[in-house]
Amino acid sequence: MSLQTVNALWAALPRPRFDDQNVLHLPGYEAHESKAIVARLVSDDLDAWSVAASRVGYCSNPVHLVGSSTTIDTTTGEVVSSYSSAEEPLGSTVVRCGNRRESVCPPCSRLYAADMFQLIRAGVRGGKTVPEQVADNPLVFATLTAPSMGQVHGTRDNGRRCRPHATGQPRCAHGRSTTCMAVHADGDEALGKPVCADCYDYASHVVWQWWAPELWRRFTITLRRILAQHLGVPATRQHEVVTVQYAKVAEYQRRGLVHFHALIRLDGPREAEGGFAPAPRQITATILARLVRDAVAAVRFTAPPVHDHDDVPRVLGFGSQVDARPVTTARRTDDPGAALSPEQVAGYLAKYATKAAADTTDHTNPHLRRIQRTADQLGRRVEDDWVATGRQGPLTDRPYGLLGKWAHELGFRGHFATKSRRYSITLGQLRRARRRAQQLVADANRRGETIDLAAMEAQLLAVDDDHTTTLVIGSWTYTHTGWDTPGDAALAKAAAAAAREHDQERAAQRKAETTKEK
Numbered sequence: 268m269s270l271q272t273v274n275a276l277w278a279a280l281p282r283p284r285f286d287d288q289n290v291l292h293l294p295g296y297e298a299h300e301s302k303a304i305v306a307r308l309v310s311d312d313l314d315a316w317s318v319a320a321s322r323v324g325y326c327s328n329p330v331h332l333v334g335s336s337t338t339i340d341t342t343t344g345e346v347v348s349s350y351s352s353a354e355e356p357l358g359s360t361v362v363r364c365g366n367r368r369e370s371v372c373p374p375c376s377r378l379y380a381a382d383m384f385q386l387i388r389a390g391v392r393g394g395k396t397v398p399e400q401v402a403d404n405p406l407v408f409a410t411l412t413a414p415s416m417g418q419v420h421g422t423r424d425n426g427r428r429c430r431p432h433a434t435g436q437p438r439c440a441h442g443r444s445t446t447c448m449a450v451h452a453d454g455d456e457a458l459g460k461p462v463c464a465d466c467y468d469y470a471s472h473v474v475w476q477w478w479a480p481e482l483w484r485r486f487t488i489t490l491r492r493i494l495a496q497h498l499g500v501p502a503t504r505q506h507e508v509v510t511v512q513y514a515k516v517a518e519y520q521r522r523g524l525v526h527f528h529a530l531i532r533l534d535g536p537r538e539a540e541g542g543f544a545p546a547p548r549q550i551t552a553t554i555l556a557r558l559v560r561d562a563v564a565a566v567r568f569t570a571p572p573v574h575d576h577d578d579v580p581r582v583l584g585f586g587s588q589v590d591a592r593p594v595t596t597a598r599r600t601d602d603p604g605a606a607l608s609p610e611q612v613a614g615y616l617a618k619y620a621t622k623a624a625a626d627t628t629d630h631t632n633p634h635l636r637r638i639q640r641t642a643d644q645l646g647r648r649v650e651d652d653w654v655a656t657g658r659q660g661p662l663t664d665r666p667y668g669l670l671g672k673w674a675h676e677l678g679f680r681g682h683f684a685t686k687s688r689r690y691s692i693t694l695g696q697l698r699r700a701r702r703r704a705q706q707l708v709a710d711a712n713r714r715g716e717t718i719d720l721a722a723m724e725a726q727l728l729a730v731d732d733d734h735t736t737t738l739v740i741g742s743w744t745y746t747h748t749g750w751d752t753p754g755d756a757a758l759a760k761a762a763a764a765a766a767r768e769h770d771q772e773r774a775a776q777r778k779a780e781t782t783k784e785k
């Protein structure tokens with residue numbers, strides 16, 4: 268075992284202490300964890316373990332597999348390469364869990380966010396096979412909010428009070444005050460909770476959230492129609508003049524409703540220049556921002572009643588608060604006043620994409636629990652109705668058939684991060700490129716050669732067509748998930764945190780250097 272490995276792992280841990288009984292104690296760890304950590308650090312296969320752990324980026328729940336695969340050239344029948352988990356230092360192949368959620372696996376979530384960042388930035392600045400002139404196309408950062416489902420406590424600008432004035436009666440039907448004189452600070456528990464939970468419309472909250480993906484879809488259709496009107500072309504021929512591309516993420520607000528944050532880009536005709544052609548000159552980012560606001564305001568969807576007897580159709584739309592701002596890239600000059608930089612926007616979106624309802628919401632919060640309960644109850648009624656009417660057609664065909672299944676996400680069934688097809692590249696392309704690069708680096712290491720990955724970027728990102736000539740035959744068995752001992756889990760976690768700190772320091776250093784150069 269190398270001294271360097273041991274030192275690196277020790278450095279990731281708190282300083283050990285020896286207490287009265289001369290027992291090793293690592294602050295912050297239970298005795299059984301400390302013991303398991305030390306056992307790993309003095310084990311013979313420490314090096315093998317640390318290689319496997321670093322290869323999966325110190326993932327919290329790695330997946331262990333055993334088996335082998337052979338790659339065959341189908342034109343010649345020749346075996347190109349073969350690989351077996353038996354060659355691995357630990358005797359099994361360890362792969363990342365790949366979870367996007369920060370609360371589940373911080374390292375995999377960071378990798379996901381980094382890929383999202385690359386994907387989003389490529390659609391703003393170009394790069395990663397996206398032409399750089401895409402930066403000249405009008406781009407808007409928009410936030411689409413949910414409407415009010417009842418008054419909730421909130422923070423106000425300039426230290427103003429929460430709800431000092433009653434809009435109607437000073438007391439609601441439940442005898443509660445409709446005003447709140449508090450000035451809520453940021454971590455205040457009251458934030459996002461209803462002023463009166465009995466006045467709050469939980470059923471509409473769940474119904475809105477359920478149809479939020481449909482509202483987004485209608486927004487994109489409406490925006491295309493408004494663009495056609497603005498350009499004076501028939502809606503059916505709009506794609507011959509402009510195309511709309513976007514990347515969007517959903518983010519839970521404290522009140523338990525999602526907001527959509529989206530980058531919306533206007534390109535030229537779909538068929539020209541690989542889909543990234545210049546947009547018509549008469550639409551600037553400022554005009555696009557206004558058209559986006561008009562489109563958001565115009566979106567309507569009539570949601571059917573959840574059940575037949577005592578519910579009504581609801582006309583749904585987005586909230587009246589719409590933020591749509593031009594994003595200025597270095598090359599674009601049509602709105603120098605806008606302060607949003609592409610890096611900022613890509614960073615926001617990447618960060619939001621790693622959260623789920625369960626992460627942003629606190630399980631003890633009575634408001635969020637009531638939303639979940641409402642979704643659950645409505646879902647159960649839909650199932651009961653279905654059973655009572657003789658199970659006609661599959662339950663999934665009913666508009667609210669799967670509502671109960673999404674109760675844990677507070678009724679939101681959409682994807683957290685989505686993009687239109689030609690926004691930029693795909694996550695799949697980025698992941699395949701990384702795997703190819705890792706393979707090339709490993710091969711070069713073995714041969715003692717150096718390799719210029721930057722020069723190979725386009726090749727690495729190329730859409731895969733080599734399975735036409737090679738065939739991979741493999742047989743793999745899943746053995747288990749997670750680290751084998753609490754010591755290994757603790758070491759992986761500490762090493763991941765240390766690696767993260769190291770990356771942040773390096774990023775700060777780089778930033779300081781570039782500002783100095785300017």
Ligand SMILES: [Zn+2]
Pocket residue numbers: 326327328329363364365366372374375376
């Ligand atoms: Zn992981």
Ligand SMILES: [Zn+2]
Pocket residue numbers: 419420421429430447448449451457
């Ligand atoms: Zn308040």
Ligand SMILES: [Zn+2]
Pocket residue numbers: 439440441442443463464465466
């Ligand atoms: Zn009330």
